Amino acid sequence: VNQLEARYRERSLWLDQCPGPLEPRAPLSGDVDADVAVVGAGFTGLWTAYYLKRLQTDLRVTVVEKEIAGFGASGRNGGWASAGIAGSPSVYEHRVGRDAVLRGIRATQEAVDEIGRVAGEEGIDCGYLKTGVLAIATSEPQRRRVEATVRAQHARGLGEEDVRLLTPAEADGYVHARGVRAASFTPHAARIDPARLARGLAEACERIGVTVYERSPALALERGLVRCPDGTLRAPTVLRATEAFTTLLPGERLTYLPLYSLMIATEPLSAEVWEDLGWRDGLLVDDRRHLFFYAQRTTDGRVAIGGRGAPYRLGESISETRERNADVRARLERTLAQTFPPTAAARITHHWGGPLGVPRDWSMSVTFDRVSGLGFAGGYSGHGVAAANISGRTLADLVLGRSTDLVTLPWVGHRSRSWEPEPLRYVASNALVRMLGSADRHEDETDRDAKRVRLIASVLPPG
Ligand SMILES: Cc1cc2nc3c(=O)[nH]c(=O)nc-3n(C[C@H](O)[C@H](O)[C@H](O)COP(=O)(O)OP(=O)(O)OC[C@H]3O[C@@H](n4cnc5c(N)ncnc54)[C@H](O)[C@@H]3O)c2cc1C
Secondary structure (H helix, E strand, O other), X not given: OHHHHHHHHOOOHHHHHOOOOOOOOOOOOEEEEOOEEEEOOOHHHHHHHHHHHHHOOOOOEEXXXXXXXXXXXHHOOOOEEEOOOOOOHHXXXXXHOHHHHHHHHHHHHHHHHHHHHHHHHOOOOOOOEOOOEEEEEOOHHHHHHHHHXXXXXXXXXXXXXXXXXXXXXXXXXXOOOOOXXXXXXXXXXXXXXXXXXXXXXXXXXXXXXXXXXXXXXOOEEEOOEEEEOOEEEEOOEEEEOOHHHHHHXXXXXXXXXXXXXXXXXXXXXXXXXXXXXXXXXXXXXXEOOOOOEEEEEOOOOOEEEEEEOOOOOOOOOOOHHHHOOHXXXXXXXXXXXXXXXXXXXXXXXXXXXXXXXXXXXOOOEEEEEXXXXXXXXXXXXXXXXXXXXXXXXXXXXXHOOOOOHHHHOOOEOOOOOOOOOOOHHHHHHHHHHHHHHHHHHHHHHHOOOOHHHHHHHHHOOOO
């Protein structure tokens, strides 16, 4: 158990700092019956189980998790519970129209508040603090992208109170970042400690009568049953909540591109350093590079900052060796020191990463088929914290046959095509991160747009 505990703690700063033991719950053994089987105890699976049980107390809801609750991206991410569509609004716009997309965006804003509400109600101490996101631009191309993004959001129906442009001087009132040419701010985002939220949610689920089995990998999901190594879970409804790990299940290899996002965290910084940084507590900050960074001021006074760009070896699309990468780590350290100079002397205590599920069109889906009883949610393309809360409520409504506003959101029933078979997917994925990295270097050095990004437009999120 100690070795296992060490392995779980190594997966992220958040899991490492989680209070209490990370001892796995009992695994599934023998034949077990339930009304609803949920596979995966990340945010998607746990929110789904939570809302199902809250809506119908006598429903037997059982979760099976390969490792422990919060082992996946949910226990490792940047801790941004932030509004905005997971994926590309334009993909849904073609199918459902502008009004429906605006309703979807509003739903993501509500989800940020809903996460805070449940955390409060269930006594989950996850450092929830709704301070918003500051997006900064540190070059001319980035400035144009910040402005274009805000214009596009206003054209979709959002107002100044949802997202607005700031001058460098105004941005400085949120945090003293170096080299800011322009910025935008949205209040619709909260900082969280993601592992504490995931682990707290698993406990909240159990308190209301959900059964959670850990160390219980589903080997196959079929109509009416989930096979695990030591037992079988029988349930008329089977819901898959395995996001990037879905690609390890039979027949699902090309469902998502498993991209990795990697993070580093500083040691806790002194009060003087925070004073020098002028960083509002809870404020989330990102930039507009192609391989953008995302950062938060943590509850225990560290900066946790992440970014993408880790390549993969053929046949190792999901692998713990991808979770750490010297180049990405060095890039993040450089970005941190350059953008927030008072942090330059701080020790980096943690480096970790995890997989994101990216569908071919970069757009999420929540799907349930009443006839087979099979459903799933995921494909958040790296933006799943708020989205998974919506997915959980939506799957619960779909399973219980409730005709709420959630079940007609743009991503319900959305289908993305598969990725190209290997080695094409591998070539595309590595070309993507290489090209984006080189475009950023070009833009930083010349202050001009990197046109080369157009060469990989076919694998980027549709604009
Ligand atoms: C480094 C990083 C930073 C990120 N930052 C942010 C952010 O700041 N904001 C944001 O919105 N999003 C962020 N994301 C994305 C976000 O974390 C994910 O979209 C979200 O957590 C997905 O939740 P999930 O429950 O669907 O999947 P996961 O959390 O990945 O959960 C899937 C679970 O299923 C389990 N599992 C897998 N296979 C099986 C099986 N066969 N049987 C049983 N169980 C199985 C896994 O062990 C895992 O616990 C980030 C992701 C990473 C990796």
